[in-house]
Amino acid sequence: MHGAIRRSSSFNTDRIDGIYQDPQTSDRSLFLHHTDLVDGVGLVNLLRDVQPDEVYHLAAQSHVRVSFEMPHYTGLTTGLGTAQLLEAIRAADVPCRFYQASSSEMFGATPPPQNEHTPFHPRSPYGAAKVYAYWLAVNYREAYGMFAVNGILFNHESPRRGETFVTRKITRAVARIAAGVQDRLYLGNLDAVRDWGYAPEYVEGMWRMLQQDQPDDYVLATGVPMTVRAFAAAAFERVGLEMEKYLAHDARYERPAEVDALIGDAGKALGTFGWAAQVHGVDLVHLMVEADIKALDDQLSGRTIRIDR
Ligand code: G4F
Numbered sequence: 001m002h003g004a005i006r007r008s009s010s011f012n013t014d015r016i017d018g019i020y021q022d023p024q025t026s027d028r029s030l031f032l033h034h035t036d037l038v039d040g041v042g043l044v045n046l047l048r049d050v051q052p053d054e055v056y057h058l059a060a061q062s063h064v065r066v067s068f069e070m071p072h073y074t075g076l077t078t079g080l081g082t083a084q085l086l087e088a089i090r091a092a093d094v095p096c097r098f099y100q101a102s103s104s105e106m107f108g109a110t111p112p113p114q115n116e117h118t119p120f121h122p123r124s125p126y127g128a129a130k131v132y133a134y135w136l137a138v139n140y141r142e143a144y145g146m147f148a149v150n151g152i153l154f155n156h157e158s159p160r161r162g163e164t165f166v167t168r169k170i171t172r173a174v175a176r177i178a179a180g181v182q183d184r185l186y187l188g189n190l191d192a193v194r195d196w197g198y199a200p201e202y203v204e205g206m207w208r209m210l211q212q213d214q215p216d217d218y219v220l221a222t223g224v225p226m227t228v229r230a231f232a233a234a235a236f237e238r239v240g241l242e243m244e245k246y247l248a249h250d251a252r253y254e255r256p257a258e259v260d261a262l263i264g265d266a267g268k269a270l271g272t273f274g275w276a277a278q279v280h281g282v283d284l285v286h287l288m289v290e291a292d293i294k295a296l297d298d299q300l301s302g303r304t305i306r307i308d309r
Helices: 040-050 066-067 070-090 123-146 166-178 199-210 228-238 267-273 280-301
Strands: 002-005 031-035 054-057 099-105 148-153 186-188 216-222 248-250
Touching: 002 054, 031 040, 054 070, 066 070, 066 123, 066 248, 070 099, 070 123, 099 123, 099 199, 123 148, 148 199, 166 186, 166 228, 166 280, 199 267, 216 248, 216 267, 228 280
Parallel strands: 002 031, 054 099, 099 148, 148 216, 186 248
Antiparallel strands: none
């Protein structure tokens, strides 16, 4: 397996600690390569060297709020970066299957339930860039016969979720408040409804999409709605604390335009390759809170060792 990572002056592989292998490891099965979506020639060279069977295009500026602050950069990476990668595959002449990480953010203002036939109405520069990338994948399928697939994934979470997305921000804060190392949790809009699933199940769904005989587009979702407020309440409830004592509002976390409700219908994925989400709602909240309690406990007791690489 080969992975592409951006160069950083500090270590940036901690979220793949579980599978990371040092370059000196014999029988290595994971190879990481520095690259970037804006480096078109580098992508061509990498694809030519690696000759992948499958390419999972997950790279993006993926934070919706940040996309309002950096609309041009978001368009360059999330949108045009997809064009770079698709062209690089053609230039390297690699007959691979291509997965495009499309997003439920593309549905934006269109009311739920959302499925593969729902019109797009993005509400952020990020959503608009993803719509462009979605149609590019469809276009390369139709124009060049590429095995290009759009996975339209609703929010998928896990203990590895980045700390600035709302689920992890909440579960991490709850663990810290319970341990007495944080006083308050500041959030924006509590009324937004999301369809939160468990990321490992979604990754399996992505792989299944690329194992089909024909390329197509699929929604992955739980179909179970939950507000940000209900997610936070379940997290505080898990540690026996009253949410109202610790939760505060900060308008900085609100967006100029909000996506009010995302609730997916994954019936096509179920009918085609038997995929259905198992983990959602309060079970997902508790799983993430418990992981953050353990991570904090390891950190506070000095058991966490930063791995140098
Ligand atoms: O966790 P979020 O930032 O995720 P969002 O905007 O739904 O986007 C995520 O899911 C998409 C799939 O639908 C992906 F394409 C995208 O890359 C990303 O992974 O925010 C969820 C909701 C929003 O309505 C937001 O307004 O939570 C609300 N919220 C309230 N307070 C907050 C906060 N979001 C964040 N990040 N931080 C807050 O303090």
